[in-house]
Amino acid sequence: MSVAEIRAFNRFYTGVIGLLDGAYLSSPYSLTEVRVLLELVSGTPDVKGALGLDAGYLSRILGRFEREGLITRSPSPEDARRHVVAVTGRGHQVYAELDERSNAEIGALLDRVPESDRAALVAAMTRIRRILTDTPRAYRLRPVRPGDLGWVVHRHGVRYAEEYAYDGTFEAMVARIAADYVLSHDPEREAAWIAEVDGEPVGSIFCVRGDAETAQLRMLLVEPQARGLGIGKRLVEECVRFATRVGYRRMTLATVAEVEVARGIYRRAGFELVRSAPVRKWGKDVVEETWARELGPTSPA
Numbered sequence: 001m002s003v004a005e006i007r008a009f010n011r012f013y014t015g016v017i018g019l020l021d022g023a024y025l026s027s028p029y030s031l032t033e034v035r036v037l038l039e040l041v042s043g044t045p046d047v048k049g050a051l052g053l054d055a056g057y058l059s060r061i062l063g064r065f066e067r068e069g070l071i072t073r074s075p076s077p078e079d080a081r082r083h084v085v086a087v088t089g090r091g092h093q094v095y096a097e098l099d100e101r102s103n104a105e106i107g108a109l110l111d112r113v114p115e116s117d118r119a120a121l122v123a124a125m126t127r128i129r130r131i132l133t134d135t136p137r138a139y140r141l142r143p144v145r146p147g148d149l150g151w152v153v154h155r156h157g158v159r160y161a162e163e164y165a166y167d168g169t170f171e172a173m174v175a176r177i178a179a180d181y182v183l184s185h186d187p188e189r190e191a192a193w194i195a196e197v198d199g200e201p202v203g204s205i206f207c208v209r210g211d212a213e214t215a216q217l218r219m220l221l222v223e224p225q226a227r228g229l230g231i232g233k234r235l236v237e238e239c240v241r242f243a244t245r246v247g248y249r250r251m252t253l254a255t256v257a258e259v260e261v262a263r264g265i266y267r268r269a270g271f272e273l274v275r276s277a278p279v280r281k282w283g284k285d286v287v288e289e290t291w292a293r294e295l296g297p298t299s300p301a
Helices: 001-015 030-043 047-051 055-067 089-111 115-133 148-164 170-182 231-245 260-268
Strands: 072-073 083-087 138-145 189-199 200-209 214-222 252-258 272-281 284-294
Touching: 030 047, 030 055, 030 083, 030 089, 047 055, 055 072, 083 089, 115 200, 138 231, 148 170, 148 189, 148 200, 148 214, 170 200, 170 214, 189 231, 200 231, 214 231, 214 272, 231 252, 231 260, 252 260
Parallel strands: 214 252
Antiparallel strands: 072 083, 138 189, 189 200, 200 214, 252 284, 272 284
């Protein structure tokens, strides 16, 4: 099934971007020839290895480029059996024109895609490339933007239902926190961050006002597929750093005893357990906890 689906996608995508045409972007060159020119312009030292080309095929392409004045070839001063290839001014011009034409075609393609779907499209492409090349996963933090609060509420509801069997009242509580953040948000003293991997949200954290001197850390979440990358630690550090910078003297958070991984992150970030009590909530018996830490200019983040 996977093989058939991948081949179907390949047929679709090559048709969309015109790779089935004999010439690339209605130019005199094939896609392979344009890729060779790109590698030469970029200064790739081993074009044959980079593109996996047969030596004879590459030699024929270079011969054509030389005849058309796109490149020059001269014996290497270190090894007379090898040649040094240099792209001429005409070669750079031809590549620049093809590059501009390609950008225009992709731009026209994206013009038909709603802005909200473009990020998802790029994220999907990035994920495909990472999976097929085994590229190490990287993440980034960014401020919340429209649509993120709905994601935060939804993912909290799903995660805590699946991992801890909490009922719908937990998701309702998260929704109230998110609504309060929007309705009474103080941009000078409150902030929130979303963690992304491959352009998709995988984590969240909020710093909200408790009182004039106390900040509250709320709604820390890291999706299972993104755990192990240090995202939870980084989100907490960012939250503590912000609270310290805007002048809070103390930070507190509420959690429960069974979220052991999160409690470990809090402890390593300098928080201490100050209060705990068994309660019945979210459809089960839990031990509710309050953690706190002092803040200051020299506080470690």
